[in-house]
Amino acid sequence: MTKTAEKVDTVTIRFAGDSGDGMQLTGTRFTSATAAIGNDLATLPDFPAEIRAPAGSLPGVSGFQLHFADHDILTPGDDPDVLVAMNPAALKANLGDLAPGATVILNADAFTSQNLKKARYAADPREDGSLEQVRVVEVPITTLTVGALEDVPDLNKKQKQRAKNMFALGLMSWMYSRPTAPTLEWLREKFASQPTVAEANIAAFEAGWNYGETTEVFDHRYEVAPAQLPSGRYRQITGNLALSYGLVAAADRAGLRLFLGGYPITPASDVLHELARHKSFGVQTFQAEDEIAGIGTALGASFAGQLGATVTSGPGIALKAETIGLAIAVELPLLVLNVQRGGPSTGLPTKTEQADLFQAVFGRNGEAPLPVIAAATPGDCFHTAIEGARLALRYRTPVIVLSDGYLANGAEPWRVPDVDDLPDLRDDAAFTTEPNGPDGEFLPFLRDEATLGRPWAVPGTPGLEHRIGGLEKAEGTGNISYDPDNHHRMTELRQAKVDRIADDIPPLEVDEGEGPGPRLLVLGWGSTYGPVAAAVRAARREGHAVAHAHLRHLNPFPANLGEVLARYDRVLVPEMNLGQLRTLLRARYLVDVQGYNRVRGLPFTTRELVEAIAAQLTDVDADR
Amino acid sequence: MTKTAEKVDTVTIRFAGDSGDGMQLTGTRFTSATAAIGNDLATLPDFPAEIRAPAGSLPGVSGFQLHFADHDILTPGDDPDVLVAMNPAALKANLGDLAPGATVILNADAFTSQNLKKARYAADPREDGSLEQVRVVEVPITTLTVGALEDVPDLNKKQKQRAKNMFALGLMSWMYSRPTAPTLEWLREKFASQPTVAEANIAAFEAGWNYGETTEVFDHRYEVAPAQLPSGRYRQITGNLALSYGLVAAADRAGLRLFLGGYPITPASDVLHELARHKSFGVQTFQAEDEIAGIGTALGASFAGQLGATVTSGPGIALKAETIGLAIAVELPLLVLNVQRGGPSTGLPTKTEQADLFQAVFGRNGEAPLPVIAAATPGDCFHTAIEGARLALRYRTPVIVLSDGYLANGAEPWRVPDVDDLPDLRDDAAFTTEPNGPDGEFLPFLRDEATLGRPWAVPGTPGLEHRIGGLEKAEGTGNISYDPDNHHRMTELRQAKVDRIADDIPPLEVDEGEGPGPRLLVLGWGSTYGPVAAAVRAARREGHAVAHAHLRHLNPFPANLGEVLARYDRVLVPEMNLGQLRTLLRARYLVDVQGYNRVRGLPFTTRELVEAIAAQLTDVDADR
Amino acid sequence: MSQTTELPTLTKKDLTSDQEVRWCPGCGDYAILSTVQSVVPELGGPREDLVFVSGIGCSSRFPYYMDTYGVHSIHGRAPAIASGISASRPDLKVFVMTGDGDALSIGGNHLIHALRRNVNLTIVMFNNQIYGLTKGQYSPTSELGKITKSTPAGSVDHPFNPVSVALGAEASFVARSIDNERAHLSEVLRRAAEHEGTAFVEVYQNCNIFNDGAFDAVRGNKEQQIRLEHGEPIRFGADGERGVALAGTGELTLVDVAAVGEDALLVHDAHREDPGLAFMLSRLAHTPTGPTPIGIFREVSRPVYGQALQAQIDDAIARRGPGDLAELITGRDSWEV
Amino acid sequence: MSQTTELPTLTKKDLTSDQEVRWCPGCGDYAILSTVQSVVPELGGPREDLVFVSGIGCSSRFPYYMDTYGVHSIHGRAPAIASGISASRPDLKVFVMTGDGDALSIGGNHLIHALRRNVNLTIVMFNNQIYGLTKGQYSPTSELGKITKSTPAGSVDHPFNPVSVALGAEASFVARSIDNERAHLSEVLRRAAEHEGTAFVEVYQNCNIFNDGAFDAVRGNKEQQIRLEHGEPIRFGADGERGVALAGTGELTLVDVAAVGEDALLVHDAHREDPGLAFMLSRLAHTPTGPTPIGIFREVSRPVYGQALQAQIDDAIARRGPGDLAELITGRDSWEV
Numbered sequence A, B: 001m002t003k004t005a006e007k008v009d010t011v012t013i014r015f016a017g018d019s020g021d022g023m024q025l026t027g028t029r030f031t032s033a034t035a036a037i038g039n040d041l042a043t044l045p046d047f048p049a050e051i052r053a054p055a056g057s058l059p060g061v062s063g064f065q066l067h068f069a070d071h072d073i074l075t076p077g078d079d080p081d082v083l084v085a086m087n088p089a090a091l092k093a094n095l096g097d098l099a100p101g102a103t104v105i106l107n108a109d110a111f112t113s114q115n116l117k118k119a120r121y122a123a124d125p126r127e128d129g130s131l132e133q134v135r136v137v138e139v140p141i142t143t144l145t146v147g148a149l150e151d152v153p154d155l156n157k158k159q160k161q162r163a164k165n166m167f168a169l170g171l172m173s174w175m176y177s178r179p180t181a182p183t184l185e186w187l188r189e190k191f192a193s194q195p196t197v198a199e200a201n202i203a204a205f206e207a208g209w210n211y212g213e214t215t216e217v218f219d220h221r222y223e224v225a226p227a228q229l230p231s232g233r234y235r236q237i238t239g240n241l242a243l244s245y246g247l248v249a250a251a252d253r254a255g256l257r258l259f260l261g262g263y264p265i266t267p268a269s270d271v272l273h274e275l276a277r278h279k280s281f282g283v284q285t286f287q288a289e290d291e292i293a294g295i296g297t298a299l300g301a302s303f304a305g306q307l308g309a310t311v312t313s314g315p316g317i318a319l320k321a322e323t324i325g326l327a328i329a330v331e332l333p334l335l336v337l338n339v340q341r342g343g344p345s346t347g348l349p350t351k352t353e354q355a356d357l358f359q360a361v362f363g364r365n366g367e368a369p370l371p372v373i374a375a376a377t378p379g380d381c382f383h384t385a386i387e388g389a390r391l392a393l394r395y396r397t398p399v400i401v402l403s404d405g406y407l408a409n410g411a412e413p414w415r416v417p418d419v420d421d422l423p424d425l426r427d428d429a430a431f432t433t434e435p436n437g438p439d440g441e442f443l444p445f446l447r448d449e450a451t452l453g454r455p456w457a458v459p460g461t462p463g464l465e466h467r468i469g470g471l472e473k474a475e476g477t478g479n480i481s482y483d484p485d486n487h488h489r490m491t492e493l494r495q496a497k498v499d500r501i502a503d504d505i506p507p508l509e510v511d512e513g514e515g516p517g518p519r520l521l522v523l524g525w526g527s528t529y530g531p532v533a534a535a536v537r538a539a540r541r542e543g544h545a546v547a548h549a550h551l552r553h554l555n556p557f558p559a560n561l562g563e564v565l566a567r568y569d570r571v572l573v574p575e576m577n578l579g580q581l582r583t584l585l586r587a588r589y590l591v592d593v594q595g596y597n598r599v600r601g602l603p604f605t606t607r608e609l610v611e612a613i614a615a616q617l618t619d620v621d622a623d624r
Numbered sequence C, D: 001m002s003q004t005t006e007l008p009t010l011t012k013k014d015l016t017s018d019q020e021v022r023w024c025p026g027c028g029d030y031a032i033l034s035t036v037q038s039v040v041p042e043l044g045g046p047r048e049d050l051v052f053v054s055g056i057g058c059s060s061r062f063p064y065y066m067d068t069y070g071v072h073s074i075h076g077r078a079p080a081i082a083s084g085i086s087a088s089r090p091d092l093k094v095f096v097m098t099g100d101g102d103a104l105s106i107g108g109n110h111l112i113h114a115l116r117r118n119v120n121l122t123i124v125m126f127n128n129q130i131y132g133l134t135k136g137q138y139s140p141t142s143e144l145g146k147i148t149k150s151t152p153a154g155s156v157d158h159p160f161n162p163v164s165v166a167l168g169a170e171a172s173f174v175a176r177s178i179d180n181e182r183a184h185l186s187e188v189l190r191r192a193a194e195h196e197g198t199a200f201v202e203v204y205q206n207c208n209i210f211n212d213g214a215f216d217a218v219r220g221n222k223e224q225q226i227r228l229e230h231g232e233p234i235r236f237g238a239d240g241e242r243g244v245a246l247a248g249t250g251e252l253t254l255v256d257v258a259a260v261g262e263d264a265l266l267v268h269d270a271h272r273e274d275p276g277l278a279f280m281l282s283r284l285a286h287t288p289t290g291p292t293p294i295g296i297f298r299e300v301s302r303p304v305y306g307q308a309l310q311a312q313i314d315d316a317i318a319r320r321g322p323g324d325l326a327e328l329i330t331g332r333d334s335w336e337v
């Protein structure tokens, strides 16, 4: 390597191209190489709901953003330092997100008049001054790729052109000094059965690398040192993968088999895909005819003694509402995972949002309480799934676990936990095997005094035959009961069972930072964790005193939450909805919680949250 | 008539017997006669979910309570003055509701040892002192009925016995000086094709009447004078009938055809049944394969230019949630009627509850706001349905209209409105027939500035061809849009459209009573209107100052609600749930609203609410 | 059902729960309950391995009356819930008790998918051609023109033929019987319960309150009953004097045996891979007013969903060994900090 | 469709909306779109009377590309929504465009009920034997053992045969065609659109991204295509040298015409009341690997739901006069205060 390398502490890059250009793959591979170096990182894939919209069109643009650094970071970055645009549409769709001075690497070959038209460009943006604020590097990526593959046999020109994303990957890998070995190894493995394709991709990748190294377009490259993360074994993980592993781990720790009843839906389908691969863990996956059957089979499996789970997104939860109500009535453990997406209705299937909190807490007929928890980061999905299973098993209740599109597809380095440190759920999962009644009979609705959970007696257990159902049940016996006072009591008991969980979860911890006691608390939940934490850090760097807390348990709330809220002059809750947690907090604690609410299908930027925090601080000061 | 009649101002009677004994019919007929006299009245039918549980068993008991008076009344009465118990099970199931001194008329023939056993009586209650507190009148109703029918030909003993409810009706009609003509006429008409059966029922009815008149068991009868109701034409009406008529009226006033897509479910089915009878109004009813198809067909009909409506109960709403979300996204008028019943899950199908408010306001994925309104009394269901249609049509939105099991089956005298006084909905229902775009194109999502409603262009209109769907739409054109800012704007617009309704509904009126300014406001919604109003009256009679208000609009709230709440030291919201309106009020207005919450499947009694009011007043005084 | 070394010793009484039966007096459901309680002990296997799942409806109250494991679920969803039980626990014997509304109206999709998958379930559908529990609306099996509470002018929709629906949905076992024809019903239910995969049994059931006598034409009436027996020529009538033959055009015809000779009759073949003939037989009586076949229309063997799922798991474990959690979550591309 | 006095003057262009078509290059959906846009003008009737309704899936994007009224609804519910449109507005021509997942997985129940009711709908199901939009999971029509993202070890559930399902559900019109066989598809779609009642058309559609070549064996391959023509003996093969005959046992057999003679062949009768033979034909190719019938399996006339509903209304009005609101709400038992 002849060119000098400049050390930088943090970089954000974005790959953008046609849906068919393989940008998601390119981004994922760059991420892997970055993880292998030991940078901290966060990613934001952003793709259209169509599989492959017409080549070159604006709706067809697919993007992948990666933020990596030599220190711990919390978000995929506000605006990219470098944009790789594989065609005019990709340029047009992404240019607005760039700060002045950013670098744009263009595939010059793609700037044909036809493609410009498809991108609805009236004039060539390279010539009309619209790129003045950024540094443009034009590279004839397609031509160079095809050229590099001249000697690869058995591939026509079109096939050769398809390797152009590897050229881009090679170039960027050179530019940011990423190791090449993992990528080459991965290519060889992926295309083991198609050696020509492997060869072509490798040649393109190397051509890209060499282009950076040899041409004079780039005078230096960059280096980002490994981040100083807490010691341990790390891996890269997305939220959907972590959720899947969390379920497998929970079943393992409970000594149960996992049964997933699901129906494909973006952005949740990958959990079904992933779990389908782990049959050696005894995991059963059932692709049902619809969401109702998905949860129906899962509830049946729970009754039969498995860890029943179902995974979906918002519209699927709407369909499952009636069966969730049944699960509440029959008081069986059940995990209901919602990977939220933009709504209402079909909404924005591939975009993120956190507007299903109301639905989770309230979306059923009758008084139908259940625990609701949410994951904060991709890796946290693992632990949240286990916590969901713990509550479901201990309290014999369905639990809703919330993730979202950003967590689902976003990646971060994740410290792999020691399996022995994971909670032991065997006691919570214990089946009842003996009659519990005073006269030797079995009373399926005689509750545990501590948890108010009822016995779990599974078919195959002699002497405990019993019937459950959705009609109101008499306390103890579980027989159908229309008695008014019994109904009131059962309604209160079901509520009390859920309320009681507040004492079985950790109190909310607040990070007050250093310096003077802050008067503003920023309280987040779910996937806003990263942006909120980053914004709080940034605000503190600017000299503001800000407290920060993050809720994992949305129903019930931690026992100390009211006391925490009362401590601050002002509470700000940023949410990717119109104020759902805020509403719950106001109702419960009568605190005039403020909201910062944007529903744009994208995670918050650090910048907008810093501004929102500053605005609140100005207000608080004015109130003084 | 030889016996003297005592004038009383108010009476509550309850008929109770086996599901097969015809108690609902008996009660309904007594009610009709009572209405014909001009008493004010309120009824409470209470029957099991089974069609006909085993004869004589406790779960099989069916009851019908009627409160009537010479002044305006608001509830079906707390505890009956007279209980007619057709068998031991009916006695056992109802005895606990009687105040000391009440009269119990027993069918002595039914007190066989077998029936006592079926009712799980260890000893004959007539002999073991358990009836000490009440005045018992034993009448061998079955024997007397069969005796009276001796001469009726072609009926066997069993068939004759089935007329015993008419004997009971005759006896009670005598006791309370009801007119006999309407009942006799009704029997002749009902059994026009079975003259023997008509004869038998008439003979039994007259035997009952004569038994009261001639035997010495009763030394006098009672008279209840007509009530002084506001002048007008009156009829008796149940909530489900009023809801049905309201829909027909709304369509008529809008110049549209009514299309009801439904699926039978207790206690909502009668709306489907009733509407199916009104084909001469052009009403189309579609009994769908399930609730999802029920609302799907209704939404399709709305798109096609009808007044689309769907009717169901809580579990059905759960199933419709996804389609309601679609209706919100496509912004079409649609009426979604929920006749609430006990929950969660299948719950208590034949009992009343108001625990679906959360589901109505929040039970969908994404930010999915819609108007929610609730009826207060059986007759009010009529006007509430029309108000629902007005909002749906004017704002181009689905509207949830809440009723409940008590309103559905309960009856009251209802002043029949003048058709010309009903709102004229033709402007709100007007179809768009011309392009609205600047270039002569049609923009299906260009909103009306006043209402934010969008144009309703129905198929068959040339030049306005357009596509709608559940994906996010670009403002104006309605084309699919994944643009982040457009999504935020559309989310806010959908919310703003619903919020705006607050300015289009009457401000909340408060009844402060006379005397000193009250410090306590009792605020109700839905079917608690009667009991709450009665309790407030009673509390005032006891010298308490209490304000009373009732909410018809639950989302959005009337514009002055915050100001109203702020006026009082204390606000009490009694609800047949665990505090759903209370939660909404607290979240919105940060007022420490108190609740009185019972979930017993039955309407509140006046007594318990008077106590709840008194307890609040004590608290307020302590705070002074 | 798990193997027991002891002979089965269950009695009808063992299967009777302590719950009061809450059907109307005279309802056909009683006869079906009694027959099921008699047949199930004959299957062998312990009581604790029995699970009865239902939806909502009069018929769906069934599980409460069986002293076995049971789920009275929600309207239409029993096949889905039962599929979860059966697929995850192939050792259990799972029954679905359902009504014509529950199974064919709201639950139609779960029913046909269970049949397609061939989950190990015995589905018994009580067809009374009416919605009983909601007090008498027409159902998807009610005859055209049916006057009910929801169709005062008569229904305008053509009904399903449940046997045709099941056959169109790839069912491996399809049969029909009648509530109070005890011997026939017993035999059909026994065969259905012994079938591996999804067995679908339509039982004509009288609802004496809302649709009394709907099946009187067929019930006990030999003229109107075509009893299907595998391997036998299809004959019916008081003395078997009539029969079913196949025309060259591919239509079934009802013939006089004396006129055409027994050899001209179609021989019933329930085990045939191709469901075509079973389907044709199902069309013989669209409503139970013409001669109506009862008995087993189809009984073929096909891989069973739960077993196939379990086989994939066993195979994965055999090839890779049981999963190692630490290995899984660590993955292949981890690094040490 | 309302009567117009003018001759239809619609062109393909009139039906093409201004929306960019967002299917993958090479997707079979393009050919279907183009054919529909060509066929619909032939039906006559104005554009504003056309409504295209769909669910969710790649195929369900169809309505956006038609310059007609359209609803892109939610997954599986198109037949219900379209039923509401058609039943309330018999003057409209309503199409349902759907996929194998949309129509047969989540939407199976609405589909079979629409067929049973015979609502006036033309249902076109794009069968690519895969879930396209969600990126390639197996569907209810995928062949057993299918390896997909959600079934890495192969699917264990037996697929539906859509034609059999439709026939089992009382469909009055059932047909099958192929995305790029333009002439055949045009004819089938035209007949379907002209049918009064629910017409169900299965179209084999190539998803070149997730299930490429699924129908290559049948497409354009005369050896594997049995073209059904009403009233014609059923022949196929490059020169019609093979045919379909019915055995006395009631099974269809594939025969050499030369060996058995043309008279031995079955004559296709799509108009026959009894769907039995159509059903048998539907079984001929369970998956498109054996010779597979395409064309119209069944085309019979039955009362149409929306028309029957309207007739009841007309009848009520004729008998009682149009409803009088004041009279209705006053009722018969009112009194004056």
Ligand SMILES: Cc1ncc(C[n+]2csc(CCOP(=O)(O)OP(=O)(O)O)c2C)c(N)n1
Pocket (backbone or CB within 6 Å): B263, B264, B265, B266, B291, B315, B316, B319, B346, C056, C057, C058, C059, C060, C074, C075, C098, C099, C100, C101, C102, C103, C126, C128, C130, C131, C132, C133, C134, C139
């Ligand atoms: C989601 C839902 N929709 C509707 C109902 C009301 N419901 C209960 S049973 C029933 C129909 C029952 O008919 P069927 O299955 O034939 O049973 P039967 O009572 O005739 O035995 C209906 C519509 C319900 N309980 N839940």
Ligand SMILES: Cc1ncc(C[n+]2csc(CCOP(=O)(O)OP(=O)(O)O)c2C)c(N)n1
Pocket (backbone or CB within 6 Å): A263, A264, A265, A266, A291, A315, A316, A319, A346, D056, D057, D058, D059, D060, D074, D075, D098, D099, D100, D101, D102, D103, D126, D128, D130, D131, D132, D133, D134, D139
């Ligand atoms: C309620 C709901 N569940 C799941 C989905 C996700 N989803 C969208 S399309 C689809 C399947 C599409 O398959 P198919 O109907 O065959 O259409 P294709 O894309 O193959 O044309 C699924 C599962 C959804 N949008 N809504």
Ligand code: SF4
Pocket (backbone or CB within 6 Å): B051, B052, C022, C023, C024, C026, C027, C028, C029, C058, C059, C128, C132, C133, C206, C207, C208, C209, C210
């Ligand atoms: S209503 Fe009909 S089906 Fe239901 S229990 Fe009574 S007789 Fe049986």
Ligand code: SF4
Pocket (backbone or CB within 6 Å): A051, A052, D022, D023, D024, D026, D027, D028, D029, D058, D059, D128, D132, D133, D206, D207, D208, D209, D210
């Ligand atoms: S994924 Fe398949 S079905 Fe969907 S558009 Fe692409 S090729 Fe067509």
Ligand SMILES: [Mg+2]
Pocket (backbone or CB within 6 Å): C057, C099, C100, C101, C126, C127, C128, C129, C130, C131, C132, C139
């Ligand atoms: Mg039924």
Ligand SMILES: [Mg+2]
Pocket (backbone or CB within 6 Å): D057, D099, D100, D101, D126, D127, D128, D129, D130, D131, D132, D139
């Ligand atoms: Mg498909």
